[in-house]
Amino acid sequence: MSPVAMAAAEALDPARGIDRFAGRVAAVATRHGKESAIGPALLSRLPLAEVRVIDDLDTDRFGAFSGEVAREQDPLEACQAKARYGAQVSGLDLIVASEGSFAPYPPAPFIPCDEEHLVLFDARDGQCFTHRHVALETVFGGECCTSIAQVLDFAARMRFPGHGLVLRSAERWMPGMTMHKGIADREALLETARQLIAAHGSCWVETDMRAMMNPTRMQVIAETARAFADELARACPACGACWFAVRGVKEGLPCVACGWPTQSIVGQLRGCWCCGHQQFAPRPDGKTHEDPLHCGNCNP
Numbered sequence: 623m624s625p626v627a628m629a630a631a632e633a634l635d636p637a638r639g640i641d642r643f644a645g646r647v648a649a650v651a652t653r654h655g656k657e658s659a660i661g662p663a664l665l666s667r668l669p670l671a672e673v674r675v676i677d678d679l680d681t682d683r684f685g686a687f688s689g690e691v692a693r694e695q696d697p698l699e700a701c702q703a704k705a706r707y708g709a710q711v712s713g714l715d716l717i718v719a720s721e722g723s724f725a726p727y728p729p730a731p732f733i734p735c736d737e738e739h740l741v742l743f744d745a746r747d748g749q750c751f752t753h754r755h756v757a758l759e760t761v762f763g764g765e766c767c768t769s770i771a772q773v774l775d776f777a778a779r780m781r782f783p784g785h786g787l788v789l790r791s792a793e794r795w796m797p798g799m800t801m802h803k804g805i806a807d808r809e810a811l812l813e814t815a816r817q818l819i820a821a822h823g824s825c826w827v828e829t830d831m832r833a834m835m836n837p838t839r840m841q842v843i844a845e846t847a848r849a850f851a852d853e854l855a856r857a858c859p860a861c862g863a864c865w866f867a868v869r870g871v872k873e874g875l876p877c878v879a880c881g882w883p884t885q886s887i888v889g890q891l892r893g894c895w896c897c898g899h900q901q902f903a904p905r906p907d908g909k910t911h912e913d914p915l916h917c918g919n920c921n922p
């Protein structure tokens with residue numbers, strides 16, 4: 623390496639490793655209390671000085687669960703946009719943003735799943751660290767109710783009042799329609815449902831998916847933050863950069879009967895964003911062979 627290249631590499635080094643976070647303040651772009659789930663996880667693994675919240679940041683402009691603001695970008699893009707906006711508004715240079723989506727779980731469409739994205743945006747060099755986590759523990763649903771009994775039955779299934787609800791006159795929100803968000807006590811629920819049913823014959827009731835209204839989601843965000851912090855703190859064995867994270871999976875777990883490579887996962891591939899180094903790691907559950915049931919050779 624030439625002296626110039628060596629000096630350049632040395633100048634880059636502090637920004638690559640976990641020490642790029644040393645003594646810095648990370649700010650969470652949220653209005654929904656997510657800093658309580660994210661802060662402790664990041665502080666436990668990264669040498670940050672502090673995790674705080676950006677006050678009064680309008681994150682709903684990037685999309686709201688209850689439908690008044692449609693999310694136009696995919697969840698990861700929306701999350702990155704939120705983090706950049708947080709940096710712009712606060713003037714701070716290390717911003718955390720989170721974005722959740724709720725949808726049927728593809729392998730079992732009758733189960734809803736919670737897909738959470740976390741982004742840590744470093745405005746000093748524009749680097750965006752990201753993490754995705756899918757959880758099957760959700761309290762998520764919506765129902766058109768024509769009676770108070772039906773409202774109460776739905777509410778009980780959605781673990782109300784521990785989990786908040788949203789009420790409106792119809793499933794599809796239209797401009798001008800009143801949205802009753804954050805309903806978390808029985809009186810408010812009964813009163814609002816009675817009014818809506820009297821005026822419209824029915825009312826739409828759904829779970830309020832904002833983190834502070836849905837403790838199950840808040841737990842999933844905390845889990846996501848712990849996994850993200852572990853990935854951020856993991857150093858590349860080749861160059862020492864932080865975030866030596868899982869970038870993909872490798873298929874081909876051999877069939878136990880015939881050895882044929884199945885479509886099941888053999889392990890994970892970690893990769894470095896700085897030097898491109900890759901490392902294969904076997905499945906964390908230790909499974910080395912697949913059942914012939916899932917084998918294209920034994921069971922075509």
Ligand SMILES: [Zn+2]
Nearest residue numbers: 858861894897
């Ligand atoms: Zn590396």
Ligand SMILES: [Zn+2]
Nearest residue numbers: 877880917920
């Ligand atoms: Zn087989």
